[in-house]
Amino acid sequence: MAETLEIRDLHASVEDKEILKGVTLTIRQGEIHALMGPNGSGKSTLAYALTGHPKYTITQGEVIYKNKNILELPADERSKMGLFLAFQYPVSVPGVSVANFLRTAINARRKSEGNGNGKPISIPEFRKLLRDKMKALNVDEAFAGRYLNDGFSGGEKKRVEILQMAILEPQMAILDETDSGLDIDALRSVSDGVNKLAGPNMGILLITHYQRLLDYIKPQYVHVLLSGRIVESAGPELALELEQKGYDFIRVKHGETPTGKD
Amino acid sequence: MATETDRAAVQGLGEYKYGFSQAEDYVFKSRKGLSREVVQEISWMKGEPEWMLKFRLKAYDHFVKRPMPTWGGDLSKLDFDDIYYYIKPSDKPTTSWDDVPDDIKRTFDRLGVPEAERKFLAGSGAQYESEVVYHNIQESLSKQGVIFLSSDDGLKQHPDIFKKYFATVVPPTDNKFAALNSAVWSGGSFLYVPEGVHVELPLQAYFRVNAQSMGQFERTLIICEKGSYVHYIEGCTAPIYSSDSFHSGVIEIVVKEGARMRYTTIQNWSTNMYNLVTQRSVVYRDGMMEWVDANLGSKLTMKYPSVYMMEPGARGEILSIAFAGKGQHQDAGGKVVHVAPHTRSKITSKSISKDGGRASYRGLLKVYKGAEGSQSHVQCDALLLDEKSRTDTYPYIEVDEDKVTIGHEATVSKIGDEQLFYLMSRGLGEVDARTMVVSGFIEPFVKELPMEYAVEMNRLIQLQMEGSVG
Numbered sequence: 001m002a003e004t005l006e007i008r009d010l011h012a013s014v015e016d017k018e019i020l021k022g023v024t025l026t027i028r029q030g031e032i033h034a035l036m037g038p039n040g041s042g043k044s045t046l047a048y049a050l051t052g053h054p055k056y057t058i059t060q061g062e063v064i065y066k067n068k069n070i071l072e073l074p075a076d077e078r079s080k081m082g083l084f085l086a087f088q089y090p091v092s093v094p095g096v097s098v099a100n101f102l103r104t105a106i107n108a109r110r111k112s113e114g115n116g117n118g119k120p121i122s123i124p125e126f127r128k129l130l131r132d133k134m135k136a137l138n139v140d141e142a143f144a145g146r147y148l149n150d151g152f153s154g155g156e157k158k159r160v161e162i163l164q165m166a167i168l169e170p171q172m173a174i175l176d177e178t179d180s181g182l183d184i185d186a187l188r189s190v191s192d193g194v195n196k197l198a199g200p201n202m203g204i205l206l207i208t209h210y211q212r213l214l215d216y217i218k219p220q221y222v223h224v225l226l227s228g229r230i231v232e233s234a235g236p237e238l239a240l241e242l243e244q245k246g247y248d249f250i251r252v253k254h255g256e257t258p259t260g261k262d
Numbered sequence: 263m264a265t266e267t268d269r270a271a272v273q274g275l276g277e278y279k280y281g282f283s284q285a286e287d288y289v290f291k292s293r294k295g296l297s298r299e300v301v302q303e304i305s306w307m308k309g310e311p312e313w314m315l316k317f318r319l320k321a322y323d324h325f326v327k328r329p330m331p332t333w334g335g336d337l338s339k340l341d342f343d344d345i346y347y348y349i350k351p352s353d354k355p356t357t358s359w360d361d362v363p364d365d366i367k368r369t370f371d372r373l374g375v376p377e378a379e380r381k382f383l384a385g386s387g388a389q390y391e392s393e394v395v396y397h398n399i400q401e402s403l404s405k406q407g408v409i410f411l412s413s414d415d416g417l418k419q420h421p422d423i424f425k426k427y428f429a430t431v432v433p434p435t436d437n438k439f440a441a442l443n444s445a446v447w448s449g450g451s452f453l454y455v456p457e458g459v460h461v462e463l464p465l466q467a468y469f470r471v472n473a474q475s476m477g478q479f480e481r482t483l484i485i486c487e488k489g490s491y492v493h494y495i496e497g498c499t500a501p502i503y504s505s506d507s508f509h510s511g512v513i514e515i516v517v518k519e520g521a522r523m524r525y526t527t528i529q530n531w532s533t534n535m536y537n538l539v540t541q542r543s544v545v546y547r548d549g550m551m552e553w554v555d556a557n558l559g560s561k562l563t564m565k566y567p568s569v570y571m572m573e574p575g576a577r578g579e580i581l582s583i584a585f586a587g588k589g590q591h592q593d594a595g596g597k598v599v600h601v602a603p604h605t606r607s608k609i610t611s612k613s614i615s616k617d618g619g620r621a622s623y624r625g626l627l628k629v630y631k632g633a634e635g636s637q638s639h640v641q642c643d644a645l646l647l648d649e650k651s652r653t654d655t656y657p658y659i660e661v662d663e664d665k666v667t668i669g670h671e672a673t674v675s676k677i678g679d680e681q682l683f684y685l686m687s688r689g690l691g692e693v694d695a696r697t698m699v700v701s702g703f704i705e706p707f708v709k710e711l712p713m714e715y716a717v718e719m720n721r722l723i724q725l726q727m728e729g730s731v732g
Contacts, residue, residue, distance in 0.1 A: 051687050054679065079689040091684035095702025104698060105688040147702070164688065 002029040003066055003082070005050075005172050005203060010061035012042075012049040018059065019045040021228035029171060030200040034214055034239060035207045037225035038247045038262050043207045044088060046225070047176040051085040052078050065172065080112055084170030086161040088177040092149035098160060099130060099144040102167050109168070133166040137193045155186035162193040173197075174205045179213040191216030211243040224250055295343045298322060301445050304348045308414055308448070311421065321434035321444030328438040334624070335562040335591045340536055345508055347446045347479070399463065408461060408492075409454040413481050416452025423454055427485055431514035431542050440540045443479050443512040450480030450511065453494060455521075457487040464493040464526075464712055482513040486521040486549075495712070497528040508536045509560075515543035517551050517576075524552040525567075528715060530559035530722070533589055541567040548575035554710050555582040557592045558722065566624060568597035571605035571636075578607040583707045586619030586651070587726060595625035595642075595656075600633040600666075611642040612704055615651035616726070622654040627661070627668065634665040644674045645703050647696070697727040 005027045012020040019042045027033050037043050049056045050063060052075035062069045070078050093101065103126050110118035121129075134141055139159050149157050158178055165173055175194065179187055194217050198204055206217060214222070214236065222239045224232040226247075231254050232238060242250070248258035293300075301322045305315040330337055403410055409420060417424045434444035455461060486492060509531065517523045523543070531537055537560040543551040553567035569578025580596035598607035613621035623642040644653035655672050677699045685695035700723055701708075708716045 053683050074692070075683060075686040076689050076691050076695075079687055085687050087684065091678070091680045093681060093685065093699060093702050095705030096698055101688075101698070104694070105690060108689045108691065108694060147705075168688065 003171055003203070004028050004064075005205075006062075006064040007050070008062045008064070010046070010049060010063065011059045012045055013057050013059055014045065014055055019056075019228050020049060022061070023225070023228070023230055025223065025230060027172065027203045027205055029203045031221065032198060032204045032206060032217065032219040034219040034222045034236075035205060035225055035230075036209065036211075036222065036239065036242060038251075038259075039209070041225040042228045043209075043225055044176055045228075047085055047088075047174050047205075047207055050078075050174060051075055051083060076108070079168075079170075080109055082171035084165055084168060084173045086158070086165060086173065086175040086178055088180060090149045090152075090157040090161055092147070092152075094147050094150050096148050097145050098148050098163075099126075101148050102126075102130060102164065105164070105168060129167065133163060136196060137163055137166060138189055139163050154181035155183070155190070158182060158186065158190050159193065162190055162197070166193070166197055171201060172203045172205075174207065176207045177209060178206070179208055179210065187213065188216060211239045214239045226250055226254060227256065294346055296322075296345070296347050296446070300347050304446055304448065307348065310417065313425065314417065317429065317434070318445050318447075321441050322446075324435055325438060325441035325445055328441055330438060334564045334593045337536070337562070340508065345478075348448060399465075402463075403461070406459050406461065407456040408459060409452065410465060411452050413450040413452045413483060414448065416454075416483065420452070420454070423485065424452065424483070427514070427516055428483060429514070431516060431544055432512050432540050436540060439510045439538045440512055443481060443510050443540070447479045447481035447512065450482040450513075451484070451494070452482070453484040453492065455484075455486045455490040455492045458489045459487075460490065461492040464495050466495045478509050480511045482511070484513075484515045484523065484525070486515070486517050486523045488518045489520045490518075491522045493524040493526065495526045495528075495715070497530070507534050509538070510536075511539045511541075513539070513541040515541075515551065517543055517545040517549040519547040519549060519573075521546075522550040522552075524554065526554040526711065526715075528556045528558070528711075528719070529563065531563075532559060533561050533587075535560040537563040537565065539563075539565045541565065542570065543568065543578070544570045544572055545576040545578060547573035549573075550577045551579070553578075553580045553582070553596065554707070555580070555594065555596075556707065556719070557582070557584040557594050558726075559590075560592075561589065562591045562593070564593045566595050566597050566626070568599065568626075569607060570599045571602055571607065573602045574604040576602060576605045578605075580607075580609045580611075581707055581710060582609070582611045583704050584611075584613040584621045584623075585723070585726060586613070586615045586621040588617040588619060590619045591622070592620070593622045593624055595623045597626040598628070598638055599626070600629040600636040600638065600663075603633050604635040605633060606636065607638045609638075609640040609642075610706065611640075612645070612707060613643070613653060614645045614647065614700060614703065615653050616647040617729075618650040618652075620652040620654070622656060623672075624656040624658075626658045627670070628658075629661040629663050629666055629668070631662040633663050636663070637667040639669040640671070642672045643703070644672075645700065646674060646676050647700075693728055697724050700727060 007023055007025045010020050010023040011018060023046060035043060045056060049058060052073065058071050063071050066081055070081065103121065107120040110120060112118065130144060131141065137159065143160065149160065152160065178190060182190065206213065206219060219236055222234055222236055223230045232250060247262045248260065251258050298319060301318050302315065305318055411419065429444065432440050434441045453465065484494065515523055515525065529537060545551045551569045555567055557563045557565065567580055569580065571578055578598050582594055582596060584592035584594050586592045592613065595611055596609045598609060600607065609625055611623045613623060615621045621644065625640060627638055627640055629636055640657065642655055646653055653674060657670055659670065661668055677696055681699055682695050685698055686692060690698065701720055708719050711719060
C-alpha cells in the first residue's frame with residue numbers, strides 16, 4: 001500500500017511571525033517532488049514544521065501520514081513512523097562517534113517495535129550494516145569513529161546525512177537544500193547516494209534553491225513556494241523555466257514586486 | 263589508669279611475644295568521638311612502632327588547634343563527635359540487606375553487579391575477596407619485586423621504606439583533614455614499584471587481602487622508583503552505601519626520575535557522605551603523574567589532586583569529571599605546582615550539574631620564580647542541564663616567572679535546542695537525546711578508563727539522566 005504524506009493548509013510561525021501561509025501538498029511513496037523558491041519563502045520552515053522543530057508554532061492545518069496527524073507528535077515519534085530530514089546545516093555532537101550515534105538510533109527504533117520489547121542490534125550485525133552502507137555510498141570508513149559532524153567539511157556533512165538515511169531507511173525523506181555549499185564533485189556523489197536509496201518505497205521532498213541539483217536527482221513534480229504558499233506546480237520543465245527566467249517571473253505572475261536579484 | 267609509657271611497654275611486649283593477635287583479646291569498646299586516648303588505642307590495637315604513635319598524637323594536637331576551612335563546601339553540619347574513629351573489624355556492624363535503600367538496590371540491578379559483590383558494597387556481607395584472582399596476581403607481582411599490601415601491613419613488613427616516605431608528601435599540618443587522617447588513619451594501600459618495573463595490569467584494592475579500601479580514614483602511599491610504571495584504580499561505579507557519613511582519605515605518591523604513575527578514582531559514595539580527600543604527588547626529573555578523577559556521588563566532595571613538579575622535565579596531568587545531582591555539591595579540580603624549569607602540566611575539568619546540584623571547579627596553577635620554560639594549560643568546561651542547577655569556577659593562578667606559557671579556558675554550556683532536535687529527529691526520545699549529549703561531553707574522560715569502567719560509567723550516566731538514581 002502506498003503511503004502518502006498529505007499536507008493540508010499548513011500555517012506556521014516562528015517568534016510570532018507567520019512564515020507558512022497555507023501550504024497544501026501531497027507526496028506519495030515512490031514519488032520525487034522538488035520544492036523551489038527564493039530565500040525567505042519558507043522552504044526550511046516547511047521542512048522543520050513537518051519534522052517537529054520546537055521553535056516553529058503551527059497555527060492552522062494538518063499533516064496526515066499513515067492515518068495520523070503527525071503535527072500532534074514529537075519529533076522522535078515522527079522519525080519512528082518513517083519520516084527523515086536531511087538537514088541543511090547538520091548539527092555537531094562532540095564526543096559521540098558516527099557509529100555510536102547510528103547504532104543508538106537503530107536501537108531506539110527497535111525498542112519501540114515489538115510493543116516496546118524489540119531487541120537491540122548485535123554489534124557484529126551493526127558493523128556489517130555500517131560497512132556495507134558506507135561502501136555503497138563511498139563514505140570513508142574512518143568516519144565511523146569520528147565525532148558526529150565535528151570538524152566535517154560541508155560535503156562530508158551532507159554525505160553523512162545521506163548515510164543516516166541509508167541506515168534508517170525512511171519512507172518519507174525531506175532533503176533540505178542538500179546541494180547548498182557543495183562543489184560539482186560532492187554534488188554528484190551526494191546525488192548518487194540519494195538515487196541509490198530512492199525507489200518505489202520512498203517518497204522524497206527535495207528542497208532546493210537552484211535547478212542544478214535537479215539535473216542529478218530527477219523529480220516527477222516541481223513546486224514553487226512564494227511568500228509561504230505553493231503558487232506553481234508542474235512537471236520538471238518548470239525547473240528549467242525558472243532557471244532561464246529567474247524567480248521574478250513567478251513573482252510578477254502572482255502579483256508581487258520583482259527584486260531583480262534571483 | 264595506665265600511663266602512656268606503660269601502654270607503650272605493653273604494646274611492645276604484645277608485638278614481640280604474640281604478634282598482633284594479643285591485641286584482639288583486649289576488650290576494646292568501639293565508641294564515637296575523638297580524643298588523645300582514642301588515638302593511642304588505635305595505635306596500640308594495631309601494634310604500631312613508637313614513632314607512628316608519636317606521629318599520630320602530634321597530628322591529633324594539630325587537628326584540634328586548626329580551625330575549619332571557611333571556603334569550599336558547607337561543613338557546618340559535620341559533627342566530629344558523632345563519628346566512630348576506629349572499629350575493630352569483628353565489631354563492625356553489618357547492615358542488614360533490608361536496610362539498604364531501594365534506589366541503591368535498583369542501581370545494582372541496572373548495573374548488573376553480581377550478588378556477592380552487592381552485599382559487600384552495601385556493607386551487609388562478609389568481606390568480598392576473590393581468592394583465586396588475588397593469589398594469581400600476588401604471585402606475578404612478587405616475581406617483579408612489586409610490593410602491594412594494605413598500609414597497615416606495609417608499615418609492619420617494610421618499615422624502612424614506609425618510614426622513609428610516609429608523610430613526606432602530605433604533612434599532617436597541611437590542612438585540618440590531613441591532620442585528622444594522620445591521627446586516625448587505618449587501611450588504604452601501600453604500593454612500591456622497583457626501578458624499571460612496568461606493571462601491565464591496572465592494580466585495584468580488591469587484589470590485596472584486607473581490602474579495607476572503603477575505610478573512612480584510609481591512607482595510601484605509592485612509591486614509583488626510577489623508570490617504573492604502574493596504574494592504580496580506586497573505587498567503582500556502583501554506589502557505595504555506608505552508614506558512615508564521613509570519609510577523609512590521604513593519598514601520597516612519589517614519582518621518581520623517568521617513572522610514570524596513573525591513579526584513577528571513580529567515586530560514587532551514597533549521597534549522605536562528606537568526602538574530603540587530600541591527594542598529592544611529587545614528581546622528579548622526567549617523571550609523569552596522571553590523575554584521572556571521577557566524582558559522581560557523595561553529599562559534598564572536596565578534592566584537588568595535585569602534582570608538584572620538582573625537577574626539570576617533570577609532567578603532570580589531571581583529568582577530572584564531576585556530576586552534581588540533587589542535593590550534591592562537588593567541589594573538585596586540581597593543583598599543579600611548577601617548582602622546576604621545563605615542566606609541563608595540563609588540567610582538564612568537566613562538570614555536569616542537574617536537578618539543583620552544584621559543581622564547582624577549584625584549581626591552582628602555580629609557577630615559582632625560576633621555573634622558566636614551563637607550560638601549563640587549564641581547561642574547565644561546565645554543562646548545566648537545567649535552570650535550578652549551579653556551576654562555579656574558582657581558578658587560582660599564581661605565576662612568578664615570565665618565561666612560561668600559560669593558558670586557561672573556561673566554558674559553560676547547556677544542551678542546545680538544535681542538538682536536541684537533531685537527535686530527536688533521528689528517533690531518539692528526549693531523555694536518550696540528552697543522555698547522548700552528556701555522554702559526548704564526558705567522552706574525553708571515559709576514553710581514559712579501562713573498558714569495564716567505561717561501560718559502567720556510561721550506564722551510570724544513563725541512570726542519572728533517567729532520574730532513577732539518587
